[in-house]
Amino acid sequence: MSKLIFEISRNGRKAFELLSTEIEQRTAAELFPEKYLRKSPARLPEVSELDVVRHFTELSTRNFGVDSGFYPLGSCTMKYNPKINEKVASYSGFANIHPYQPESTVQGALRLMYELSESLAEITGMDRISLQPSAGAQGEMAGLMVIKKYHEKMGKSQRNKIICPDSAHGTNPASAAISGFDILQVKSNERGMVDVDELRKLVGPDTAGLMLTNPNTLGLFEEDIIEIASIIHEAGGLLYYDGANANAILGKSRPGDMGFDVVHLNLHKTFTTPHGGGGPGAGPIGVKGFLYPFVAVPVVEKKGDTYFLDYDRPDSIGKVKAFYGNFLILVRAYAYILSMGAKGLAEVSNNAVLNANYMLSSLMDVFDVPYGDRCMHEFVISGEKQKKMGASTLSMAKRLLDYGYHPPTIYFPLVVKEAMMIEPTEAESKETLDEFIKVLRKINDEVEADPDMVNHSPHTTVVGRLDEVKAARTPVVKYDFDGDAQ
């Protein structure tokens, strides 16, 4: 068991030092009225600098990242995060600039944002980009609000319904709801794609738009996308592209050409910025020209050789975050685009799709495959057969931990029972895929021979399977200092 940093605290130990000063120092009581003062200090740990280093180093050894091993977490695009990206993002000229500095002193930053925008517009086939959203979910909110604002501007504020497929990630309907829309769900057909006839029945004068990820969450390209786009557009709605799965289409097909009006990208997925253990990411949106007046303020523009922040945008939805975007993430993403070039990006999708299909074809005889024998950059298999033998998808995922793998995404999408969603990415070699395939097949054998052993996995991790029910029923969300004193 790893100690909490509070449990290694010793009175009077410290790791902090202030600059020496020649400025007269007054006490807090001399500076502020009594009623404003803190009475008892916050119990931050009292530790030495080496204590801090050892503690967090130890924690890092109890963690698993892409650098640790294969991480085929479907829909998350856990590809290699190039080291040069980290290096350039740490340059003082990027890391240590204030958002309110005069524009003349941040021309390099603004130029980078402008060039990145141009590149993302080209990759997605959109006209313009807004870099402001902090993450995919915030990008969705921003994009949907753009759609809302557009309809209002056109005098069609009765358009208040957003259509989402039943295979969509939960964030799509959540974003639509907080943006003030009602949600209609469209069913998937037997091929795992949007049921076009069902869609036709759903559209009408209240249609604001459709949210879609393509390839969809089953890893399938929506083959009817052209017809889908025309159904929505003819009904007066707009198409929103969730860029979670863009790794499949770089240089292959562009959302703008498919008919989408708004796109968000997850730079932390397709464009190799690290996930950071849960963030920060960045979720820029791309729009067709007619929607550009509505995106968040400000945007970076160029006049002659000078870049500037344009705030004069009366139709804008406003701001979705303070300042301009997760800039250091943008730096990393642009570094990646520059290091790949157009040809490199197309190779990314070629190999992402090749790797996924290779894995799928190597697992089909053992696992149920609900939707066809081909996929794009990821695929979904079902553990139903194994569940009948006595071990669920959750147990198989936990068993993978024993073999040193991060498991795939499980129980998503909801339309597949016992789902296991596998995304190998282009960054992995055939040997890695072969090893993983071998292990998954072996686990299948283990389920057949001894499901209990699989059900009790993991066996080799720093902690065993954790009691999530207990955690939720009686939540302990912070250290109990008083408990420690007893």
Next chain:
Amino acid sequence: MHKYIPNTAEEIREMIDAIGVSSVDDLFSSIPEEIRFKGRLNLPDKMTEQELDKYMRELARMNSSTDDLVCFLGAGAYDHYIPSVVNALTSRSEFYTAYTPYQAELSQGVLQAIFEFQTMVSEITGMDAANASMYDGSSSTAEACSIALVNAHKRNKILISEGLHPETRKVIRTYMSGRDAVLEEIPLKDGETDYETLAAKCDENTAAVCIQSPNFFGIVEDMDRVGEIARENNAAFIVNTDLISLGILKPPSESGADFVVGEAQGLGNPLSFGGPHLGFFATTNKYLRKMPGRIVGETTDVDGKRGYVLTLQAREQHIRREKATSNICSNHALNALAATIYMSVLGKQGLQDLALRCANNARFASEKLVETGKFRLMYDKPFFKEFLLEADEDPAKINERLLKNGILGGYEASRCYPELGKGWLVAVTERRTRKEIMDLAEKAGGTL
């Protein structure tokens, strides 16, 4: 093939054969012909790592950083010193190349670090619980407004002090535009929220009162008074604060805050041109199960060993879909990790010392600037690390002059408060020396 893609020509051939197609292109046959992208994307030419490094260095050099300029600019983003241990530890790739810790057994490191973060934020704010972090101070404030609104049933008015950061107020407006909410801004009076107007406007239709302290002008608000106004009207009390200030200032919990939120960039995270920064979110047990974002909880494994998991996920968007109060998925875990390491370095005494040093430095700077005879304190109220001056000269002119002298001057208040024509907001952190402050006073005074 590119160096980030390992497949060899031979392996590609083997894989194609195993799949049973004749080429990689065949795998894209489900994309209709009309929308297949033909040709090559019009992107800048591919750069080798060396070329890229050079290019990025050139772009970085076109910016003047706080290494080049002595920074007195704040207004929501602050130039605090970041001890070397912070980056040394956040650079461990087991942390930064990991995804959200869904597989707890493999993610105890980040889960425990977040648990420690939650503890520290709860401890500093005095609240019962904190989440794993949010995108930034503006979105955490907006999310607090959402919860207050959703839980206030028929009440739909949110009273927002004009002392709240102007960008945060704009973000709240955007977040609330999809909801049935009435936002009313309460003006300032002598640099503080006008408590009388607030009391008059706060009524049985008020869902929440939202205030920042120290406010945008650095002034410490009378939180007890605002808390009382909110409580008398059964409105939720949302406080946006600077965690560093709470080293010496009373935690908002003691004034009855229901939500304590804000921006924690200053705790170990660089200015980074405005992002990624770090939002924090703390609340009472009453709202624990309504809190947005991710929460880490302590539990035990099958052998009774202590461990950590993401918990209370039934609140979240991936389960509740359109019924969720928030759509947030990711947090800013790596920034929260940096803050956790930073707060560990600070320790119990360090947080107090840091807060006091900032306050003393700011006080000293204000005195020196006023002594030049060219500035007056706009408001005679206690302030933390930032203060608003009324200048004789146009602040834009002052800043231009300072820039020529290697100083990044204060925020021109008229950018967001037109009525404060010659208002100049100066921030002074613990990094500033006596000499730097004297230099600022001399150059800003305009005699040189």
